Amino acid sequence: MVRRGAITLALLLAAGWGMAQQKKAAGARDLLAGIPSGRTRVVDLSYAINDKLVPWPGDTRWFEAKDNATVEKNGYFTRSFWMLEHYGTHMDAPIHFPPGKTPVDKIPVEHLFGPAVVIDVRAEAAKDADYRLTVERVERWEKVHGQIPPDAIVLLRTGWASRWPDVKRYRNQDAAGVMHSPGFSVEAVRVLLERKVIGLGIDTMSADPGSSKDFPVHTLALGSGVYHLENLADLSALPEAGAFLMVAPIKLEGGSGGPCRVFAILPNE
Numbered sequence: 087m088v089r090r091g092a093i094t095l096a097l098l099l100a101a102g103w104g105m106a107q108q109k110k111a112a113g114a115r116d117l118l119a120g121i122p123s124g125r126t127r128v129v130d131l132s133y134a135i136n137d138k139l140v141p142w143p144g145d146t147r148w149f150e151a152k153d154n155a156t157v158e159k160n161g162y163f164t165r166s167f168w169m170l171e172h173y174g175t176h177m178d179a180p181i182h183f184p185p186g187k188t189p190v191d192k193i194p195v196e197h198l199f200g201p202a203v204v205i206d207v208r209a210e211a212a213k214d215a216d217y218r219l220t221v222e223r224v225e226r227w228e229k230v231h232g233q234i235p236p237d238a239i240v241l242l243r244t245g246w247a248s249r250w251p252d253v254k255r256y257r258n259q260d261a262a263g264v265m266h267s268p269g270f271s272v273e274a275v276r277v278l279l280e281r282k283v284i285g286l287g288i289d290t291m292s293a294d295p296g297s298s299k300d301f302p303v304h305t306l307a308l309g310s311g312v313y314h315l316e317n318l319a320d321l322s323a324l325p326e327a328g329a330f331l332m333v334a335p336i337k338l339e340g341g342s343g344g345p346c347r348v349f350a351i352l353p354n355e
């Protein structure tokens with residue numbers, strides 16, 4: 087009886103797991119199918135690139151575009167452009183910080199798609215520009231929405247996008263030149279790595295808080311093969327759970343990262 091009970095339990099669990107997987111697949115499929123009709127909303131989380139965005143302090147040159155062919159001269163229009171890999175909305179590939187190894191073109195394509203876990207810390211960041219995501223805040227998200235699923239991309243919604251592209255307010259530097267913006271903490275990222283997330287994203291310039299000198303989150307997350315999305319555009323349209331992300335970085339061979347298009351798809355309710 088005991089054994090039969092155990093087998094029944096195992097079967098029930100397996101059926102439940104299978105149904106959950108099916109539901110998840112159907113959810114993503116339904117979301118994609120709903121795009122043309124407008125049942126599904128697509129939110130573009132990337133900023134348009136020009137020479138007036140917020141560069142990292144110390145960078146003296148960040149973006150240039152020049153006409154290559156003009157309609158007047160050539161009958162068609164093309165440009166050439168030059169830019170930093172880490173400018174505007176961009177991906178940090180693991181190779182950006184040792185011991186990370188993978189360049190942007192070698193990130194497995196399966197890791198560019200995943201459910202978005204949105205942790206809203208706008209209230210905390212409004213009170214404290216140096217706010218770091220706590221383990222307690224991650225656990226609070228999980229109490230409401232369940233455990234963070236493997237292959238999730240965790241977005242920290244700090245509200246900093248409302249300062250973009252005002253260089254002064256976005257960098258928020260003090261008299262000594264130290265930036266103050268919220269970020270992830272090493273302790274919280276350890277928990278996220280245990281959950282097997284594939285990416286971290288933030289609406290500030292850096293996954294580490296702006297005041298960080300040694301970038302421990304970069305070392306830990308990129309070193310563990312998890313990429314970062316930085317300078318994400320306004321995240322306010324996203325639910326805390328239920329959106330799906332499509333991440334499309336430039337396929338630059340050997341790149342430390344690069345400009346990235348990020349789309350969130352979510353039910354249009």
Ligand SMILES: [Zn+2]
Nearest residue numbers: 172177178316
């Ligand atoms: Zn970066």
